[in-house]
Amino acid sequence: MKVALFTIGCKVNQYETEAIAEKLEAFGFERVDFSEQADIYIINTCTVTKESDYSSRQAIYRAKRRSSDAKIVITGCYAQMEKEFLQGLPGVSLVVRQEEKGKLPVMVAEMVGQGARVKERETEKKESVFGYGVKGLAKHTRALVKIQDGCEKKCAYCIVPFARGNERSRKVDEIIAEINTLVGNGYKEVVMTGVHVGRYDRDSMNLTRLSQKILKQTNVERIRYSSIEPKEISEELIDFVSQSKRICRHLHIPLQSGDDFILSKMQRDYTAEEYHKLVERTTQAIPDVLIGVDVIVGFPGETEKQFDNTCRFIRSSPVNYLHVFSYSDRKGTTSSRMPDKVPPEVIHRRSEILHDLGKEKWRGFIDRFIGKKLDVLIENRRDKKTGKLTGLSDNYIRVLLDGDDSWKNNIVSVRISKREDNNLLGAF
Numbered sequence: 255m256k257v258a259l260f261t262i263g264c265k266v267n268q269y270e271t272e273a274i275a276e277k278l279e280a281f282g283f284e285r286v287d288f289s290e291q292a293d294i295y296i297i298n299t300c301t302v303t304k305e306s307d308y309s310s311r312q313a314i315y316r317a318k319r320r321s322s323d324a325k326i327v328i329t330g331c332y333a334q335m336e337k338e339f340l341q342g343l344p345g346v347s348l349v350v351r352q353e354e355k356g357k358l359p360v361m362v363a364e365m366v367g368q369g370a371r372v373k374e375r376e377t378e379k380k381e382s383v384f385g386y387g388v389k390g391l392a393k394h395t396r397a398l399v400k401i402q403d404g405c406e407k408k409c410a411y412c413i414v415p416f417a418r419g420n421e422r423s424r425k426v427d428e429i430i431a432e433i434n435t436l437v438g439n440g441y442k443e444v445v446m447t448g449v450h451v452g453r454y455d456r457d458s459m460n461l462t463r464l465s466q467k468i469l470k471q472t473n474v475e476r477i478r479y480s481s482i483e484p485k486e487i488s489e490e491l492i493d494f495v496s497q498s499k500r501i502c503r504h505l506h507i508p509l510q511s512g513d514d515f516i517l518s519k520m521q522r523d524y525t526a527e528e529y530h531k532l533v534e535r536t537t538q539a540i541p542d543v544l545i546g547v548d549v550i551v552g553f554p555g556e557t558e559k560q561f562d563n564t565c566r567f568i569r570s571s572p573v574n575y576l577h578v579f580s581y582s583d584r585k586g587t588t589s590s591r592m593p594d595k596v597p598p599e600v601i602h603r604r605s606e607i608l609h610d611l612g613k614e615k616w617r618g619f620i621d622r623f624i625g626k627k628l629d630v631l632i633e634n635r636r637d638k639k640t641g642k643l644t645g646l647s648d649n650y651i652r653v654l655l656d657g658d659d660s661w662k663n664n665i666v667s668v669r670i671s672k673r674e675d676n677n678l679l680g681a682f
Contacts, residue, residue, distance in 0.1 A: 255366060257283045258292035258317075262309045263300025265447040265480055267330055269398040270355060271298045272388045274329075277359040281372050285392075288317075294325045294362060299332035301413055303582035307332055311343070318345035327362060329355055331417035335585075352418065387432050390439050395633040395663055396478070396646075397441040401429055401464070402448030407483075409510075410521045410592075411550065413584035418449050423456035426464060433472045442665055443476035443502075443631055451479060452486025462491045469500055475665060476631065476648060478502040481548070484509075484524050484532055496539045502648040503540055507533065508548040512567025513560040516553055521588065526563075530571050537572045544619065544649040545573045549608060552581040552601035554592035561604050568611060574619040576612030578605050613676070620651050620678055623670050628653060628680070630668045632661045652677045 257278050261271040274296065275285055286292050295317035299310035310332045317326050328340050329350040337349045348365055350358050363372040391397045404421040405414050433444055446465075448454070454461045465477060477500060482491075484507055495501045511517050512526050524532075533545050549564065568576070580601045583590045630653045632645040642654040643661060645668075653668055654677055661682075668680035 255283055255293040255368075256286045256291070257294040257296065257362070258286050258288040258290060259296045259298070260288040260313050260317075261298045262306055262313065262332075263298075263302065263330070264449075265398050265445060266400060266403070266449055267298045267300060268391070269388065269400045269447060270330075271296075272391050272398070274298075274355075274358055275392070276388060278362065281359060281363055281368070283362075288313075289320075291321045292317075292324055293321075294327060294366065295321075296327045296329065296358075296362070299328060299330035301330075301332040301335050301417055301584070303579065303584075305582065307336075314340075314343055314346065325362075325365060327358070327365075329358060331414070334417045335413065387428070387435075389435055390441065393634070395441075395631060395635075396443045396445055397436045398447050399429060399432055399436070399444045400424065400448055401446050402451055402454050405450045407450070407523075408521065408588075410519060410588040411553065411581065411584065413587055414449060416586055421450060421453055421455075423454050426457045426459055426467060429464070430468060430471050433468060433474055437472055437474050440663060441474070442663065443478060444474055445478045445480055447480040450483070452482035460490075461486075462488070462494050465494065465498075465501065469498065474500070476500060476502055478504055478648075478650075479506075481506040481508060483507070484529055487532055487536065492536055492539050495543075502650070503543040504546070504648065504650040505536060505543060506546040506548075507536075509568075509573070510548060510550045511553065511556075511560070512549075512564035512571075513556075516556055516560050516564075519555065519589075519592070520550075520553060526567055530567070533572055542623075542649055544575070544651070546575045546577065546650075547573045548577045548579060550579050550581050551604045551608060552596035554581070554589055554596065555594040556581075556596055565607065565611060568608075568615070573615065575616045576608060578608045578612065580605055616676060617673065620676075621673055623651065623678060624672060625670065627667050627669050628678075629665055630655075630680075631665045632657075632663065634662050653680050654678070655680045655682065657682060 259271050259275050261267050279285055297313045300306035325347040326345045327348045333349050334352045340349050363369050402423045404419045406421050408415055454464055510520055514525050537543055628647040630645040630647050632643050637644040637654050643657045644654050670678045670680045672679050
């Protein structure tokens with residue numbers, strides 16, 4: 255039977271979708287693209303904003319239109335929060351909550367009458383909350399490795415703790431075994447991901463000590479971290495990244511606001527000054543490090559002055575690119591009950607200002623590499639617009655260059671010649 259999978263949202267969801275797909279393929283299902291007709295559509299949803307809810311529903315409607323007789327299976331954070339609603343949508347056959355996600359492939363097989371055959375191949379062991387593990391990431395040059403799940407921080411605006419549950423960290427030996435499998439399958443870079451990566455805590459290991467052990471026990475050429483909260487960027491971690499050639503010079507550190515009053519209302523555990531000192535210390539210790547930030551626009555009660563404080567903070571701090579999010583009420587969160595909601599048109603205007611500021615900061619960062627060399631992991635795809643090879647440096651700069659396909663999936667030294675829009679152009 256043909257199965258198509260679609261992911262909305264974060265790298266954790268992408269990892270879990272791949273784990274589900276690989277298990278279904280092992281059961282004998284044929285994986286096809288989501289744009290094709292299939293017998294089963296599996297949609298791994300997100301609910302971090304209203305827009306992600308909408309995207310999840312649209313994916314369901316697209317699957318129904320492509321194949322009216324297909325079974326549609328919904329999982330992920332939206333399924334966790336709105337199971338009953340999703341069960342009532344036309345075409346939806348099964349809604350699987352987070353605690354059942356590890357069993358999803360078997361549930362799918364049982365749904366289509368192949369449960370007996372599958373169970374003959376399965377042991378009776380319980381699958382871990384981290385799924386089945388992955389051997390790769392379809393169509394991607396960099397592999398994801400999930401090391402942690404859950405969050406207990408309870409920021410005022412965030413639905414994730416409700417959707418993902420308590421924090422738990424994966425066994426060290428499982429992580430190392432998975433990375434060794436990925437390296438054996440040709441992957442040069444892995445991205446360590448989770449809901450709250452910086453709070454990894456298992457087998458007497460924190461994130462730094464886990465990374466040190468991975469470097470000793472695997473031959474992976476690059477490790478990249480996904481988002482890490484400000485209070486979790488320790489001196490130990492900064493020193494480690496600064497000294498290791500195999501840890502990418504790329505830290506994504508959520509800011510959310512540059513105004514102390516708004517940060518307090520958000521229930522964030524730092525001030526703007528503390529954040530500024532952190533990124534100053536990080537950029538001084540790690541030459542050419544890329545600092546990325548998340549910023550929320552239009553938090554309830556945010557005034558023009560408070561928004562201007564955020565803009566001034568970003569201009570004056572050594573951050574290099576922005577992920578701008580429009581505030582979105584999430585049922586059950588503290589901020590959803592706050593008064594003085596910012597009008598949508600004001601949020602849109604402020605978002606445009608921050609997008610422009612983000613472009614300015616990004617171009618200022620990448621311009622400093624013109625005439626220099628960067629080590630670039632060439633991706634397995636070409637740039638759609640130019641047809642050139644495309645790849646990422648360890649500090650997350652996209653580089654385009656001419657060359658044949660033999661360079662794909664190799665880390666090569668590239669001399670940068672110029673900037674073209676938001677990318678750099680170079681040559682071997």
